[in-house]
Amino acid sequence: MAPPLEHGIHTSSGTTRRSLLAGVAAAGVLGVSGCSRVATASTTNGGDLLDRLRAAGVVRLGIAGEIPFGYIDKNGELTGEAPELASAIFKRLGVDRVQPVPTDFGSLIPGLKSQQFDVVAAGMYVTPERCQQVIFADPDYQIQDSFVVKKGNPLGLHNYEDVVRKKARFCTSTGNAQIGYVVEAGYKESDILLVPDQVAGLNAVEAGRADVFAGTAVTTRAVVKKSRKAEATKPFSAIVDGKPHIDGGAFAFRPTETNLRDAFNVELHALKKSGEVLRILRPFGFTETEMTTLTAKELCAGGGAV
Structure with a gap:
């Protein structure tokens, strides 16, 4: 697990783990007590969501409860690399507060498209398939994969x-890109053990229900920190179409909101240039190796080859 973090996210007042969980139970993917849907879709060319967010003073972030990307910490506070970076960027855009809307990973894009939140802030990989449904900012990180295995x-x-080759029992999280990578290598998809998150994956390896859990290098490094039975392997690149591949994670927006995405990108690149992105992401286990110059355009076209 990632260590407790000092962070400066300004969330809606009174938000706690209990209220978040109560909201999930009461409202499904809305996830936050009292959180209503975005009122209307943008009708102007390029979208007017940024203007509406400035007027409201708050932006709703779709998160998937995954350490270190976006989650509620043990004190009931929103944190993670994506919410922290979102907070910094939206402040520069004139939006002072962020509000978490927890859901499962597979509901992030449907929830965004149905206006249950404004932005996906979950470290989502930019893939050609997802680019058919949403538009992405440029990646804020690049990353390789790693395994959780027994010591x-x-x-x-x-x-x-x-x-x-070794017929290992393979495990990963529902919706992860790692599913496609192991299938491309020749693994039978029906034999994959799917779990909700990396903690469940670690538990499966420790208990002997799986030989390996696959995730991002940052995720596996974080989850094994306190384990006496498991370790993370060295990062490696998946082979895609016969070539080593590296992934990039980014914020996702509705296709109509190009104005917001473009404004977000301007501030993102300014923070990259100043070194602020690395400073924000470093407490979550990211290193200079994970900083990137990849673009969403490259990844949407199937790029990311090492």
Whole structure:
């Protein structure tokens, strides 16, 4: 797990873990007690959502409860690399507060498109398939994959090809890109053990229900920190269409809101240039290696080759 963090996110007043969970139970993917849907879709060319967010003073962030990308910490506060970066960027855009809307990962794009929140702030990979449904800012990080395995890595699993060759029991989270990567390597999709998150994946490896859990290098590094039974392997690149591939994560917006996405990108690039992005992401386990010059256009076209 990531350590407790000092952070400066300004959320809606009174938001606690209990109220968030109560909201999820009461309102499904809306997830926050008293959180209503965005009133109307933008009708102006390029969208007017940024103007409406400035007037409201708050932006709703769709998060998926995944450490270190976007989650509610043990004190009931919103944190993670994406919410922290979103807070910094939206302040520069004139929106002072962020409000979390927790949902499961698979509901992020449907929830965004149905206006249940304004922006996906969950470290979502930019993929050609997702680019058909939403528009992305440029990536704020790039990342390789890694495995959670038992101490000593007894099966010698270092990439997806090893998993297939050694007939290892493979586990990852629902909706993860790692599903496609291991299937491309030759693994049978129906044999994959799907779990809700990386903690459940760690538990599956520790309990012997799986030989390996696949996730991002940052995720696996964080989740094994306090484990006595498991470790994370060295980061590696998945093979896509015969070439090593690296992923990039970014904020997602509705396709009509190009004005907001473009304004967001301007501030994102300013923070990259100043080194502020690395400063914000470093407490969550990101390093200079994860900083990126990749663009959403490249990744939407299937780029990201190492």
